[in-house]
Amino acid sequence: MNPRIEQLLELPNVWQASRGRRISSVLPTGYQALDSELHDGGWPDSATTELLTPLAGMGELRLLVPGLRQAQRHRPWLVFIAPPHQPFAAALAQQGINPEGILIISPQSERDLLWSAEQILQSGCCGAVLTWATGLNLTTHQLRRLQQAAHRGQCWHTLFRHPQVHRQPSPSALRIELNCTARGLLQLDILKQRGGWSGQQLILHLEPDLSQLQQLSPDQLPLPVAQFKRQIAPPATTPVAPGSRLTPDRRVVPLLRRG
Amino acid sequence: MARHHPQPLWLSLHFHSLPLDQLNAGDSVLAIAEKQRIAFATDAAAAAGIYPGMRIGTAYALHPDIKIVERTPAREADALQALSEWCYQFTPTVIPYKKDCLLLEIGGSLTLFRGISRLRQQIAQGLDQQGYHFHEGLAHTKEAAWLFSQVRRDYPDAPLSAREMNEFSAPEPDFWLPQLQALPLQYLDTAAKAKQQLFNMGFGSLGDLLALPRQEVGQRFGRDLLQSLTAIVGEPARLDADFKPAQTFAAQVDFANGLSKVDELIEPMKELLGELMTFLHRQQLYTQGLEWQFYYFRLPCDRLHIHTSPANNNLDSLLSLSKLKLEQYILKAPLESLGLSSSVFTAANAGSGELFPELSSPSNQLRDYRQLLDKLLTRLGDGQLKTLSLGDEHLPEYQHVASELVQQNIEDIRLPKQAANGSEQQRHLPLWLTNKPVPIAAPTAAAGPLRLVYGPQRVDSHWWKERSRRDYFIARHQNGSYCWVYQDLGNQRWFLQGFYG
Structure with a gap:
């Protein structure tokens, strides 16, 4: 090949579809399915990842937990900037994250938020920074500053934003839109990845690990719920006498065995 | 009239022939040798022409029957110890001094022993019975009493005091002054070289030296001589205290024409912080906080406090912290002067640098993190930063402890331990x-x-x-x-x- 073309191809800003050079330092997401869809094979370590979520509490933290655990091993401090709720110390400890390494910042204004995010990112002493800017309309210029700060401080930055900004051009290395399916699964739409194709869509089974807990059967429900269930029980599938209980009725089982 | 503080009166007993006396030499022809030379000789030996400094061989030649004993300092010390115990009956303050001398404070014993003459007589009788020879010295300080007892070695018949003394009370210090002034300098307990220097300069008696201002004596002949002089005279040592550097830092820059732009403050701030850093460096201190004062021509002074951690004790960090604080501050009017003060310090531990600073070690990370927290708290103020910890409780809201971070406890922040991999059986709590x-x-x-x-x-x-x-x-x-x-x-x-x- 022409050596001049070779030189050009060496430049990082020449887009070569999936042939592009991979960033060496990534943080594995902890999910095989996601890693294989990502061009670099993990969360970009020194850049901003935008997660577009309509609301908090749909599995976005569970998505990040394996990465956070990994990041904390490298640098012990994880910073939450303007989180929508409190990160639950006991739950984090259960997931293998030391809550003592967590710093929560609640800035009073947008200016303070951006300033603190920039300072923390470029300080280079924190393992991960999670910023919630769901209610803010960040400009491209502001996004670029955050991205550059993350690059300078070699810090994994996750920026949560509202899905309505997905058309806005963004310098972030990775943009993923998160949605919750009706069945409670997390759906990921990769909107942009640096150096690779985007447009992948995948669904992750990120249900909370509830194997320890028992699935509720209606008779264990607290009283008002059980009553309500009985009333709306569909008669077509299970013909039951009016007034009797819906599913496993302990008073009935012994009779059947006797029979 | 009862006196609350009786004047001290020191009696010095100089046992000039202690090595001989402790051997109960008596009238025998006996000498004590030290390093092959005669050190002490009895009167009988002296009569035969034997004197201290003579070679042992010469002594034998002069008097073939002489008994010569090697000197044993340990036995002399034992003898002095026994003498101290015996003297303890006269006063509770007995001080052995220079291996051959006892200093007795008898100011408080005069009444009990019915006057100084009777007391001295009793002591002399007791020592005489034990076979000890001694010279007395009496004065208001230990050192002066010792000096007088030395003088009596050469002038055994000199009176104990120049004037008549009251039997039952110690005289005032001035009473002894003429006697001290007349004292020849050769008895002074200082190095021979210093004495020679004094003689060469024409000083003959202690009076000559005492006539000089004390400070001059100290400057010219050294502090040791000054201290022994003041001890002899009994003056409190009036030495100049060592220079103690100030324990607070305060500096100020004045603007003659007033200063109205915040931007123009940066340079003076840098200057003042530079002064502070020099101060801290000299004293090996860290500052934990500093205060900027903004003085206006008419309005009252405004103060801005900045907390700092040791990690931030360098010019650049302090300047950037000050700039952060300044961002939130609005000048009310033209400024007359800018002040900087700091008074809370901790001792600096000279930190050891990393051999490979480019590798980020945990201690570096901790330092950087504290620096970062300092910066965040300075800009955002208290109450915006929280840290998490686990409470040992059953109710979820008590298991979760979010505590506000304030600047004072940044130093308490430690490196978090590596978390365990989480309890496998319990992963059902919400994040x-x-x-x-x-x-x-x-x-x-x-x-x-x-x-x-x-x-x-x-x-x-x-x-x-x-x-x-x-x-x-x-x-x-x-x-x-x-x-x-x-x-x-x-x-x-x-x-x-x-x-x-």
């Missing part, structure tokens, strides 16, 4: 916790926003305070997300406490 449990309507099975799917898990706790019994359920919101709700069994009400984020 998000609401600030307070939110009251909700009772969830239903099908309709309504929340549907219970898992549970219940009963928590019964705090019966000693305010008992709370709760059944925890996991509910699914209609948008698909999971929530953590509980029913308070006390009042049957439902609350939302977390989200499975």
Whole structure:
């Protein structure tokens, strides 16, 4: 090949579809399915990842937990900037994250938020920074500053934003839109990845690990719920006498065995 | 009239022939040798022409029957110890001095022993019976008493005091002054070289030296001589205290024409911080906080406090912290002067640098992190930063401890330990916790926003305070997300406490 073309191809800003050079330092997401869809094979370590979520509490933290655990091993401090709720110390400890390494910042204004995010990112002493800017309309210029700060401080930055900004051009290395399916699964739409194709869509089974807990059967429900269930029980599938209980009725089982 | 503070009176007993006396030499022809030379000789030996400094061989030649004994300092010390014990009957203050001398403070014993003459007589009689020879010296200080007892070696018949003394009370210090002034300098207990220097300069007596201003004596002949002089005279040592550097830092820059732009403040700030850094460096200190003062021509002075951690004790960090603080400050009027003060310091530990600073070690990370927290707190103010820790409690809201971070306890922050891999059997807690449990309507099975799917898990706790019994359920919101709700069994009400984020 022409050596001049070779030189050009060496430049990082020449887009070569999936042939592009991979960033060496990534943080594995902890999910095989996601890693294989990502061009670099993990969360970009020194850049901003935008997660577009309509609301908090749909599995976005569970998505990040394996990465956070990994990041904390490298640098012990994880910073939450303007989180929508409190990160639950006991739950984090259960997931293998030391809550003592967590710093929560609640800035009073947008200016303070951006300033603190920039300072923390470029300080280079924190393992991960999670910023919630769901209610803010960040400009491209502001996004670029955050991205550059993350690059300078070699810090994994996750920026949560509202899905309505997905058309806005963004310098972030990775943009993923998160949605919750009706069945409670997390759906990921990769909107942009640096150096690779985007447009992948995948669904992750990120249900909370509830194997320890028992699935509720209606008779264990607290009283008002059980009553309500009985009333709306569909008669077509299970013909039951009016007034009797819906599913496993302990008073009935012994009779059947006797029979 | 009773005197509350009786003047001290020191009696010095100089046992000039202690090595001989402790051997009970008596009238025998006896000498004590030290390093092959005669050191002490009895009167009988002296009569035969034997004197100290003579070679042993010469002594034998002069008097073939002479008994010569090697000197034993240990036995002399024992003898002095025994003498001290014997003297203890006269006064509680007995001080052995220079291996052949006892100093007795007898000012308080005069009444008990019915006057100084009787006391001296009693002591002399006792020592005479034991076979000890000695010279006395009497003065108001230990050192002067010792000097007088030395003089009597050469002038055994000199009177003990120049004037008649009161039998029952020690005289005032001035009483001894003429006697001291007349004292020849050769008896002074200083190095021979210093004495020679004094003679060469024409000083003959102690009076010559005492006539000079003390400070001059100290400067010219050294502090040791000054100290022994003041000890002899009994003056309190009036030495100049060492220079102690100031314990606070304060500096100020004045603007003759007033200063109205914040930008123009940066240079003077840098200057003042530079001065502070020099001060800290010289004293090996860290500052924990500093204060900027803004003095206006007419308005009252404004103060800005900045807390700092040792990590930030360098010019650049202090300047950037000050700039941060200044961003929030608006000058009210032209400024007359800018002041900087600092008074809370800690001793600096000279930190050891990393051999390979480019590798980020945990201690470096901790330092950087503290620096970062300093910066954040300076800009955002208290109450915006929180840290998490685990409480050892049963109720979820008490397990979760969020504590506000303030600048004072930045130094307490330690490197968090590597977390264990999490308890495998328990991973069902929600990652998000609401600030307070939110009251909700009772969830239903099908309709309504929340549907219970898992549970219940009963928590019964705090019966000693305010008992709370709760059944925890996991509910699914209609948008698909999971929530953590509980029913308070006390009042049957439902609350939302977390989200499975």
